[in-house]
Amino acid sequence: xxxxxxxxxxxxxxxxxxxxxxxxxxxxxxxxxxxxxxxxxxxxxxxxxxxxxxxxxxxxxxxxxxxxxxxxxxxxxxx
Amino acid sequence: xxxxxxxxxxxxxxxxxxxxxxxxxxxxxxxxxxxxxxxxxxxxxxxxxxxxxxxxxxxxxxxxxxxxxxxxxxxxxxxxxxxxxxxxxxxxxxxxxxxxxxxxxxxxxxxxxxxxxxxxxxxxxxxxxxxxxxxxxxxxxxxxxxxxxxxxxxxxxxxxxxxxxxxxxxxxxxxxxxxxxxxxxxxxxxxxxxxxxxxxxxxxxxxxxxxxxxxxxxxxxxxxxxxxxxxxxxxxxxxxxxxxxxxxxxxxxxxxxxxxxxxxxxxxxxxxxxxxxxxxxxxxxxxxxxxxxxxxxxxxxxxxxxxxxxxxxxxxxxxxxxxxxxxxxxxxxxxxxxxxxxxxxxxxxxxxxxxxxxxxxxxxxxxxxxxxxxxx
Numbered sequence: 001x002x003x004x005x006x007x008x009x010x011x012x013x014x015x016x017x018x019x020x021x022x023x024x025x026x027x028x029x030x031x032x033x034x035x036x037x038x039x040x041x042x043x044x045x046x047x048x049x050x051x052x053x054x055x056x057x058x059x060x061x062x063x064x065x066x067x068x069x070x071x072x073x074x075x076x077x078x079x
Numbered sequence: 080x081x082x083x084x085x086x087x088x089x090x091x092x093x094x095x096x097x098x099x100x101x102x103x104x105x106x107x108x109x110x111x112x113x114x115x116x117x118x119x120x121x122x123x124x125x126x127x128x129x130x131x132x133x134x135x136x137x138x139x140x141x142x143x144x145x146x147x148x149x150x151x152x153x154x155x156x157x158x159x160x161x162x163x164x165x166x167x168x169x170x171x172x173x174x175x176x177x178x179x180x181x182x183x184x185x186x187x188x189x190x191x192x193x194x195x196x197x198x199x200x201x202x203x204x205x206x207x208x209x210x211x212x213x214x215x216x217x218x219x220x221x222x223x224x225x226x227x228x229x230x231x232x233x234x235x236x237x238x239x240x241x242x243x244x245x246x247x248x249x250x251x252x253x254x255x256x257x258x259x260x261x262x263x264x265x266x267x268x269x270x271x272x273x274x275x276x277x278x279x280x281x282x283x284x285x286x287x288x289x290x291x292x293x294x295x296x297x298x299x300x301x302x303x304x305x306x307x308x309x310x311x312x313x314x315x316x317x318x319x320x321x322x323x324x325x326x327x328x329x330x331x332x333x334x335x336x337x338x339x340x341x342x343x344x345x346x347x348x349x350x351x352x353x354x355x356x357x358x359x360x361x362x363x364x365x366x367x368x369x370x371x372x373x374x375x376x377x378x379x380x381x382x383x384x385x386x387x388x389x390x391x392x393x394x395x396x397x398x399x400x401x402x403x404x405x406x407x408x409x410x411x412x413x414x415x416x417x418x419x420x421x422x423x424x425x426x427x428x429x430x431x432x433x434x435x436x437x438x439x440x441x442x443x444x445x446x447x448x449x450x451x452x453x454x455x
Contacts, residue, residue: 004382011381012086012133015337028402036405041326043445044409048322050452 085135087377088333090128091342091354092116093144094158100146100178100220102212104243104272104281107144108358112345115150120347120373121158125165127376128341137170144342144357148177152189159193172196176241178212178220179227187234197238198268199228204258207248211272225262232263239266239313246282249291252298259310268313269296271435273417284431289439296443297450304451318444321409332411335397337390338377347373351380352393353416361419364389389415392425399428410437 026034094116096109128134140162142155159173174196190197201224202208209219231238240259242248248255259267271292272281283292296314303310321329333339334353342350342357348368350356356367367389369380380386397412404410410433415425417432 008378008381012338012378015086015381030402033403033405037408040405041408043449044322044329047445047448047452051319051322051448 084132086338087128087131087134087341088138089340090124090134090138090140091144091340091357092124092140092142093343093345093357094142094147094150094154096145096345096358097149098146098178099149099180099215100212101215101217104211104245106273106355108360110145114345115154116158116345116347118157118161120343120345121161122165123347123372124343125162127372128343129162129166129169129171131376131378133338133378134169137172139172139174141174141176143176144344144354146178146180147175148179148181148186152185155189155193174198176200177227178224179231180220180223182227182230184230187231187236190236191234197231197236198241199224199231199238200243201225201228201240201264202242202245203248203255207245210247211243211245228262228264237266239268239311240264241268241270243270243272244283244292244295245272246288246291249283249288249295252295253302255295256299256302260306265309266311271432273420273432281431283435289434292435292439293443293446296440297447300444300447301451314440315444318441321441326408329409330407330411332397332413334414334416335393335412337381337386341377343372344368347371349377349380351377351386352389353414355414355416356419389425395426396424396428399426403428406433406438406441409441413437 026037029037095114096107096112097114098105098107098110101110129138129140147155159171162171163169173193175190176198177200179199179201189195200212201221202210202212205219205221208221208224212220212224214220214223228238242255259265272283282288299310299312300315303312303315338351340351340354342354344350344357348366349370349372350367351369358366360366363385365383365385367385369383369386370377393412393415396415396418400410400412401407413428413430413433417430418425418427421427421430421432
């Protein structure tokens with residue numbers, strides 16, 4: 001493996017293992033931001049629980065798999 | 080040390096920068112240029128990107144950053160074939176985002192043969208659409224777009240609609256809903272008029288429109304729940320999927336992860352992060368071009384000093400969002416291009432764009448479900 005290929009391989013491996021977003025959670029947050037985060041998580045979890053038990057809320061067909069372009073264009077994350 | 084598989088998930092290809100329309104909110108800077116991607120460049124994309132072990136299988140290729148239908152169907156027949164020949168066995172989901180002007184049998188035959196996903200830009204009723212989506216002669220483009228849509232419907236070819244919402248369209252969500260219902264448009268996506276690239280202002284840039292956008296989406300949830308299974312709306316489904324996702328995946332943000340999205344310009348220049356960086360003049364980042372696909376593969380971008388400076392800025396911006404924003408766990412740090420265009424730096428935090436597309440979208444959809452399910 002050439003020197004350049006070795007550096008690229010190392011950089012690629014680092015990209016996968018060193019994801020700042022995935023690896024940190026509550027580190028260094030103020031009490032105010034932490035409380036806001038917990039409030040939003042609580043609302044999402046409450047709806048998750050309710051939707052799972054409420055058959056009229058979401059039919060299975062409603063959750064479509066949009067292609068990645070659509071998700072990218074919307075700015076929404078989870079494609 | 081082996082290369083991480085599946086890193087590249089989306090490839091945005093610019094077959095030509097040219098657009099046959101002249102929409103007043105368009106962010107693309109070079110839409111007068113008639114340049115088209117050369118066959119040799121297509122071969123290089125196939126060999127160095129599609130066949131690359133770090134590219135996911137299947138991978139999505141989006142033909143965009145100009146109006147793709149200004150090149151003829153034969154051009155794509157050759158382009159798709161060249162890409163397939165250069166990366167045998169790789170499953171590729173081709174996708175067009177188009178203004179639908181000029182859809183005919185030849186286009187639908189091409190898309191049918193290659194199973195192409197079609198998105199059409201249509202902003203709603205004729206007055207709303209024609210207000211911004213102009214022909215190069217200055218007239219409205221509504222009739223041309225609707226003719227294309229009718230041809231797809233005649234052939235039962237599936238497609239989705241992307242509507243850019245402006246201040247006028249937010250005022251009457253029921254009118255928008257009834258329009259889609261009347262024209263049997265069942266798969267909907269909403270974009271907002273952004274401050275981006277060549278578009279320096281937005282009719283939505285006032286705090287009252289964040290509330291108006293929330294009300295708009297809440298009303299769409301109410302109306303669509305009265306017609307179960309009839310409509311699929313990307314924004315509503317996106318929030319539902321977010322609710323169902325594990326906490327760590329809610330923060331996944333492909334626009335801040337190097338190489339997850341690769342953009343390839345008409346001349347072979349490669350970029351990453353936000354596709355909206357393509358074609359933007361930014362000397363401090365070498366115009367966001369970090370490698371040339373005709374010379375080297377996408378990994379080479381990682382060694383480029385301009386890429387490394389931008390990556391550092393984006394990482395700082397994500398960290399600043401993480402420390403300051405209540406919505407970070409449902410966002411993952413925003414869109415670098417919007418930070419750059421609005422704040423002048425990818426190291427910043429909140430933008431007008433994220434207030435609308437992340438915060439107001441989430442609040443609008445959540446509020447409707449909370450109200451309906453008596454959780455409020």
